[in-house]
Amino acid sequence: MKMVRAIIRPEKEKQVVEALDKNGYSSMTKMHIFGRGKQKGIQVGPIVYDELPKILLMIVAKDEDISKIVNLIESNARTGNIGDGKIFISEVDEVYTIRTGNKEL
Amino acid sequence: MKEIVAIIRRQKLHETKTALDGLGFSPMSILSVSGRGKQKGFIGEVDPVMDEFMLDEADVDVRFIPKRLISIVADDADVPEIVETIIKTNNTGYPGDGKIFVLPITDAIRIRTSEIGLSAIK
Numbered sequence: 001m002k003m004v005r006a007i008i009r010p011e012k013e014k015q016v017v018e019a020l021d022k023n024g025y026s027s028m029t030k031m032h033i034f035g036r037g038k039q040k041g042i043q044v045g046p047i048v049y050d051e052l053p054k055i056l057l058m059i060v061a062k063d064e065d066i067s068k069i070v071n072l073i074e075s076n077a078r079t080g081n082i083g084d085g086k087i088f089i090s091e092v093d094e095v096y097t098i099r100t101g102n103k104e105l
Numbered sequence: 106m107k108e109i110v111a112i113i114r115r116q117k118l119h120e121t122k123t124a125l126d127g128l129g130f131s132p133m134s135i136l137s138v139s140g141r142g143k144q145k146g147f148i149g150e151v152d153p154v155m156d157e158f159m160l161d162e163a164d165v166d167v168r169f170i171p172k173r174l175i176s177i178v179a180d181d182a183d184v185p186e187i188v189e190t191i192i193k194t195n196n197t198g199y200p201g202d203g204k205i206f207v208l209p210i211t212d213a214i215r216i217r218t219s220e221i222g223l224s225a226i227k
Contacts, residue, residue, distance in 0.1 A: 003206065021145065029112055029140040030169055058138075060206055091209055093107065096188060098195045098202035105204070 001092040001105070002066050004059045007035060007085040008077040013055045016076045020059070025069055027105070029058040039082055054085060060092055060105065106210040106223065107184050109177045112140055112203040113195050118173045124194045125177075130187055132226070134176045139169035144200050172203065178210055178226050 008016055013030070020028065034051040041050040061069055070087055078084055095105055113121060118135065125131065145168065179187055188205055195202055215225040 001206075003208065026145045027140075027142045029138050029172070029174065031136060031138045031174075060204070092206050093209055094184075094188075094205075094207035096192060096205040098111075098113070098192050098205060099198060099200065101192050101196065 001060055001095050002063055003090045003092050004057075004061065004066060004069055004073070005088045005090070006057045006059075006073045006077070007033070007054050007087075008057065008073070009079070009083065009085060010053055010055050012077045012079070013057075016057065016073055019072050019076045020069065023068065023072060025059065025061065025065070025072075027059070031056040031058070037083065037086075042083070052083065060095060062105070106213060106226065107179060107181055108208045108210045109175075109179060109184060109187055109191075110206040110208060111175050111177075111191050111195075112138065112172050112205075113175065113191070114197075114201065114203065115171055115173045117195050118175070121175065121191060121194050124190050125187065128186065128190060130177060130179065130183065132177070136174040136176070138172050138174045140172045141169055142200065142204075170201065178213060180223060180226070
């Protein structure tokens with residue numbers, strides 16, 4: 001099992017979620033977060049925005065599904081401009097479903 | 106060291122905290138998140154207290170249900186006990202009870218004292 005954490009633009013959230021849903025990956029957790037990247041936020045005229053609102057999507061899936069999920073997020077969250085976000089993938093040792101207590105997604 | 110990420114119903118948060126407190130695992134981080142599972146955000150399962158934003162979203166295909174995420178970093182040996190407690194307190198038998206993920210953590214540092222490793226989380 002692996003965990004995908006994608007930090008995306010809030011305006012792209014719906015498109016990404018719908019694309020994932022259509023391809024059978026309906027389970028995910030969404031968080032509203034603030035972040036900045038290499039460019040240290042954004043400057044509009046004299047005003048510097050240090051922390052930009054982003055959406056973090058957290059998806060845990062089987063190893064073989066990860067590349068497809070990443071591709072879907074990438075293609076749907078991309079605008080080509082700075083601030084499209086990042087995708088992080090990390091290892092998950094165990095997964096439990098609370099309702100059944102089983103070790104499965 | 107492992108990180109236990111549990112996504113649970115928000116009404117169950119207090120009960121879970123009390124149960125973990127009783128076992129001596131009081132440190133945790135709590136986040137308000139929204140989530141959906143295999144049932145694609147089954148609206149009947151949702152608790153009645155939904156803010157307007159959530160109700161607006163409920164009309165759309167993409168439904169998210171308010172949940173609480175708790176994150177606990179613990180020693181490998183304590184993981185089964187914590188997981189078992191979370192399952193026991195949060196099990197209602199209905200969809201939406203949540204998931205628990207156990208992730209490996211390579212290191213922990215207590216900022217106040219610069220302690221590293223297990224002593225930082227104990």
